[in-house]
Amino acid sequence: MSLGSVLVIVPTYNESENLDVIAARLHAAVPEAHLLVVDDNSPDGTGKLADELAEREDWAHVLHRSGKQGLGAAYVAGFRWAKDHGYDVVVEMDADGSHAPEQLPRLLAALEHADLVLGSRWVDGGQVVNWPRMREVLSRGGNAYTRLALGLPLRDATGGYRAYRRDVLDLLLQTDVASQGYCFQVDLAWQVWQAGYRVVEVPITFVERERGESKMSRAIVVEALWRVTVWGLQSRRSRRRVPTRR
Secondary structure: OOOOOEEEEEEEOOOOOOHHHHHHHHHHHOOOOEEEEEEOOOOOOHHHHHHHHHHHOOOEEEEEOOOOOOHHHHHHHHHHHHHHOOOOEEEEOOOOOOEOHHHHHHHHHHHHHOOEEEEEOOOOOOEEEOOOHHHHHHHHHHHHHHHHHHOOOOOOOOOOOEEEEHHHHHHHOOOOOOOOHHHHHHHHHHHHHHOOOOEEEEEOEEEOOOOOOOOOOHHHHHHHHHHHHHHHHHHHHOOOOOOOOO
């Protein structure tokens, strides 16, 4: 493939049990990709482990932040770092193993004919492992509501395993992205789709974390539903003012 340089951004907060494992799996799956760990001053020493990894491996890098400021802010900081360092493709990936690095080649292959590729749990061939039934119902329902409220033709707009081309990141860095968590992912996907870029979904297997604690909270869900509702109402009055493709 001729995608150019690839950077995988992995935000971390208290992921010391998972970081080395996910980094090793990533390098084995896509040796040419680089890793950027964006650590929010984890109390469990994840940042120190990331520094040690970067000292050992030239494909690993670390961006330290002063404290826990949310997933969205971590990714935006990573996007700016990627732009400053000239990467052509940027990937979002969780640190806890729920996003299998072994499936990254599938996302990158799809990026040959797209601008944004979403790893989707809810298209044919996608699945989740070790989820309680209620969480699956909430995820499917939230995505169905997003499609209805925004007219966004995606089955899994809340998913966080995705790959962007550089010009898409340039678009996103021109906009104000203040949302967090699942809502952050919906926000980015919607902006990219509205701007006329090609967005495609490929099936992935999402595996619930085995080590550490989930960062999901009721506040994240409430924020997502509220913001999607507001965006949907606003879009009925006038299109959101986002930059478009030239």
